[in-house]
Amino acid sequence: MNDSHDAIILGAGAAGLMCALTAAQRGRRVALVDHAEAVGKKILISGGGRCNFTNLETVPERFLSANRHFHKSALSRYTQGDFIAMVERHRIPYHEKTLGQLFCDDSAKRIVRMLLDECRAGPGSVDIRLSHRITDVAHADAAFRVTTDKGSLSAPALVVATGGPSIPKMGATGFAYDLARRFGLTIVDPRPALVPLTARPDDLALMRPLSGVSLDAVAACGKTAFRENILFTHRGLSGPAILQISSYWQPGGAITLDLLPGTDATAFLLDRKASRPKAGMKSVLSEILPSRLAQALADGPFPGEAMAAMPDKALRKAGDALNRWRFEPAGTEGYAKAEVTAGGVDTRGLSSQTMETRDVPGLFFIGESVDVTGWLGGYNFQWAWSSGWSAGQAL
Incomplete structure (x- = not known):
């Protein structure tokens, strides 16, 4: 396979998939890399297997961050209505359970299949590489090189969508924070959120x-x-x-x-x-x-x-x-029982419009890895869709 791409996205969860499909539909060649053996594993287990994919009442005030204004741009540019329109275009039946929470009528697999179909719908391409353990990330000469146990990839842009350490049994780690620190970003102390x-x-x-x-x-x-x-x-x-x-x-x-x-x-x-x-x-x-x-x-x-x-x-x-x-x-009860992680990459180092780091051109952080945490009930998925779309538009 060609190891040269327009962008490398680390993490094939909700935010990573959204970023990949958005970039591909803009003609970009994207490599989507994950250590897991399947994409969208948290999507598949969410909502009891039916995926609470967004909330009708998504507003900025229902998100926590050290910067209470940062997330407004992404949430306003790609809204819950935009994601619902995609779901309806793919004829996925859904319902409102309570308090604006939207769930699939049958299975969360429909959401993952939709995202993968959207990855294939554009003039660009998404090269999905699963079961790849990352051993090194380097940056030189305006290019990022990601080395894995199955080879290396290079691109002028790198998007980190590996989430936080919540639900470690799914393979979740603090990898995004370690990488952010290597590139000079600060971290708002992470802690378990939406947790007993x-x-x-x-x-x-x-x-x-x-x-x-x-x-x-x-x-x-x-x-x-x-x-x-x-x-x-x-x-x-x-x-x-x-x-x-x-x-x-x-x-x-x-x-x-x-x-x-x-x-x-x-x-x-x-x-x-x-x-x-x-x-x-x-x-x-x-x-x-x-x-x-x-x-x-x-x-x-x-x-x-x-x-x-x-x-x-x-x-x-x-x-x-x-x-x-x-x-x-x-x-x-800690990260093992936490739905999400609060804290994360300090938003002061990121563009609120593109999610790109201010001091390292071409480096982006999206989704749960960023210091933006929503309420229970589909809000964190909406942040994944909105932040992923924003980065994808900038690639």
Whole structure:
């Protein structure tokens, strides 16, 4: 095979595939290199195998970055509507599940097949090289040379789309960060995001018996709050609301949980004291909470044989705890359970329009490797499509 190309893209995931097809449709000859044996592996496992490929409500405010303006350009130039149009052009049936989240009706394989078909649709070409382990990346005489265990490639442009270290069982590493540092870029400290939170030993005593219990709740950290389900686990808390707030939580901090959103728990308990004075706390709490949670609370922090025997002060304290439960996580379940990685290549070293590095012409970073992290629900895929398209337009 010819080892000379217009561009080399490292990483055949969502961002890399999008960049490759965009460049090929502009007539460029692209080499797409990945250590995995198949393209789009994270696409295939996402959304329970149905791929939550974008979100109808994608707006810049739903992304985290040290530079809150950086991602606006790419997201506005290639929107969720543009990707949806591609999906519809390929006649892939999809549906909105909840909160603007779009999923394939059948299989995520349809999205991967669409991207590969688009790679073949242009006047250019995409040379896909899988199971290639990269051993060296060099830059000299305005050209990049990528050496792998199966040969070397050269091109005047190099795009890094290898993602972050989340889900290491898929082969994810910090390769992009190491490469960025070699070329003089700085890294915003990476951390697991959209990840379950672990509990301290004192809280585990309450939570372990509740493993598997789920309920609608509001999880808040500072001024940011999400209302979705939370899930008790044998290690702490998970569920959509917890995954969302985990991106905002910092070690040593706390989150607040409203276990009864829309209900004044204190007023409810005082009312039941008057209307059901002989009822026990478990019976009363079971009206508004899952039975196992009601039992755990009645056995633990909210004891009391009958409502009539409980002082109003104790009921107010219990009600306040139900609406404003303070949870201080011990930590997170780490990259192994994180949906994405927050932090990454510092955007100050990149062009927001092209994703090209400011000091090394021809070098680009896209997708999860960059310090841009979206909410749960298709936002991170949209960032992959938008940043990949932006780089592809510049090749």
